[in-house]
Amino acid sequence: MPDRAEPGNPDLLAGPADHPVTCPLCEAMCGLRVHTEGNTVTSIRGDREDVWSRGHLCPKGTVLGHLHDDPDRLREPMVKRANGEHVPVSWDDAYEEAERVLRPVLERHGARALTVYVGNPAAHNVSLSSYIGGLIGMGQAAGMQTYYSPGTVDQWPLNVVGALLFGGMWNAPIPDLDRTDHLVALGANPAASQGSMLSAPDVMGKIRGISRRGGRVVVIDPRRTRTAQGADEWVPIRPGTDALLLFAILHTLASNGWVKRPQHLQGRVTGLDDAIAMAAPFAPERVAPVCGVSADSIRRLAAGLAHADSPVLYSRIGSCTQEFGSLATWLVFVLNTALGAIDRPGGALFPKPAVWSPMFMKPPDQDAPGWQFGRYHSRVQGIPEVFGQFPVSVLAEEIDTPGDGQIRAFISVAGNPVISAPGSARLDAALGTIDAMVSVDNWLNETTRHAHVILPGLSPLERFHADDLYWNYATASCVKWSEPVFAPDSGRPAEWEILLRLSGAVLGTPVPDVDVAAMDDLYVGGLVATLCTSSDTPLAGRDATASFEALRGVGPERLVDLGIRLGPWGDDLGRRPGGLTLDDVRDHPNGLRLGELEGDRLDEVLSTPSGTIELVHPHLTADINRLERRIDREADELVLISRRHLRSNNSWLHNVPALMRGRDRCTVLVHPADAARLDLIDGAAAEITTSAGSLTAPVEVSDEMMPGVVCLPHGWGHGVAGTRLATANTHPGSNSNLLNPPELYDVPSNTQVVNGVPCRVTSAVSQDL
DSSP: OOSSOOTTOHHHHSSEEEEEEEOOSSTTOOEEEEEEETTEEEEEEEOTTOTTTTTOOOGGGGGHHHHHHOTTSOOSOEEEOTTSOEEEOOHHHHHHHHHHHHHHHHHHHOGGGEEEEEOGGGGGOHHHHTTHHHHHHHHHHHTOOOOBOGGGGTTHHHHHHHHHHHSOTTOOOEEOTTTOSEEEEESOOHHHHSOSSOBOTTHHHHHHHHHHTTOEEEEEOSBOOHHHHTSSEEEOOOTTOHHHHHHHHHHHHHHTTOOOOOGGGTTTEESHHHHHHHTTTOOHHHHHHHHTOOHHHHHHHHHHHHHOSSEEEEEOHHHHTSTTHHHHHHHHHHHHHHTTOBTSTTSEEOOOOSSOOGGGSOOTTOOSSSOOOOSSBOTTTOOBOBTTBOOTTHHHHHHHSOSTTOOOEEEEESOOHHHHSTTHHHHHHHHTTOSEEEEEOSSOOTTGGGOSEEEOOOOTTTSOBOOSSGGGGBSEEEEOOBOOSSOOOTTOOOHHHHHHHHHHHHTTSOGGGOOHHHHHHHHHHHHHHHHHHOSSSTTTTSOHHHHHHTOOSSHHHHHHHHHHHHSTTBOGGGTSTTOBOHHHHHTOTTOEEEEEOOSOOHHHHOOSTTSSEEOOOHHHHTTHHHHHHHHTSOOOSOEEEEEOOTTOOTTTTTTOHHHHOSSOOOOEEEOHHHHHHHTOOTTSEEEEEOSSOEEEEEEEEOTTBOTTEEEEESSOOOOOTTOOOHHHHHSOOOOGGGTSOTTOEETTTTEEOOSSEEOEEEEHHHHHO
16 A cells, blocks of 8 residues: 555545645644545544654644535535525536626726735645735736735734845744743744744744743733743733833843844844934833833843843734734844844744745835835725735725725635624625625635635645745745645636636636636746846846746646745756755655754845845834823723634634534633622623624633733634534634724734724623623
């Protein structure tokens, strides 16, 4: 019996088989062994031979078989009939219906009336991630102004800071967990996320290892998360004040002469003294009452960092999705620079991804030195763009507000913004009125129930997988390719083919008539030509035709081959004999480990106009005055924050029975003192109210919360009529985005505020009585 079955070969699929697969469900990218009997998954375990994860896996990785077998997963296209019911149809009929609803909008109003929403699962699906650029790019070429994504409820501040300080929007150093002796983490909970913009197998094991070898781990968070429980110290902080605390730490470093200026950063940093000067108004005594961290504690935090041999700070989603998310993210890198930790072993190091990606280059519309923002504005509120996006909450008003440029056609790709976008009630209503909606999605969920046509993709076990994002933030340089475990039913297109068909339709070809192979050549050929004419890519100055013809395969395979060959270990399209190609990587089903985290990489990674780490930019520092005014603002009695769980990846894993077992996880966490003050009873219902709306949720009294802060998880709110999610609908939970005000967002990055929202909590039990 062969070790692994060839996809689509019924003889090999008939008996037991063992398939090496990279988990596509989170940033840990664990290697799995998927055991099958015929068309059935019999077990999934960690792959001890995987060069990256060495047998580690989290609960999400064990449910790929459940996702594949989910009876609610769509295998056929769905079309919405006049009575509102979705019914299965053939692919030909689905394409005809997509053309019927899209064409009148495009012909009457042009592509400006169209937008695209790209959901979180696209980052975990190479078929989507490598071809969504085709749909967006061709839409913009036709006149589409912008697109939307969960990036503005997620990591957008990191992208802004990475672009301005280091030159690339996906370019930022990560903590060297294996060698640091002092880690300070803000708004990060890798025990649940498995690492966020920090990819490592068993990331919590690495963090615990810091303490085991005599180092120290400090977690700064309003909640004593699982990560904080395993740390040496938990420092509770008032939500939304991370930037104030970080400025106070910088102030303390400077006033005590603790700023380091190591040799390896000499001549490689500009603006450090200016950034230090900006800390002058933020003395510990002044910010302590606002952030809830005493002045003595602030000085102690600064001293711990200053006197450690290898200190490093790390912040993630909790710090990004708050009122001053960009300043907080910026100050983490300012402090890492002031501590001499950037590009230093044990500090913050730049990963060396084995696969080159177009994400490393500036988009063609960024055609000036550095990066520009605010090049155009949203139609209704006039909000300036950031990386071509507005806050995702703007989408609703752009659909339901009449006038020139009103969005009348909507393509959603693997997304559920009715659950994941602030102001979601208005978006839900707006989507019910839209002229044309096409969804590329595997489920009939709270968003896709509005679609006129749903075009489903393949299950994670029916498609090949190769990550093209998270290796940018990985603690080692690896490359892996996973073959499909099962062959899809004959005639079912992959997602990349669906996206190309929609791309062609936007350019004017009827959906059923699009030549997918020709569109594939057009897209890849255009990408290669752009790379050859750009000055900052590995193909700069080369012949575009010869470069295109050197590639192998079609679809994502061809793009992955391009990335591997242009990577640091690749064959450079034949110029480096013996270098890697996709064929070589395929010969190593457990992956190739090519290098480890190392320092001394600034010459390779910096692409700023000056060639230095540019710490000070008006786009960021203009927000400091707003931050200083925050100090004198009257404190809110109670604020709301968000959370996630190890068994939950936003909303898209809630239909897996194995992940939904156990106690109700959609509870509002309340500190005992607040519960007593507000007459809240553990397990009883409470009403949470903000300026955006109200909802009820069961109370969970827990001293893991700091007083004055309550916590509700995001990604819930199921049980909606017209959806087909049997398991999720029996565990509906409450949609926290009904409470997140659309008008609250971090100004420099357009990132929505979901941490630190003023709220009121009352007992729903007493009201009923």
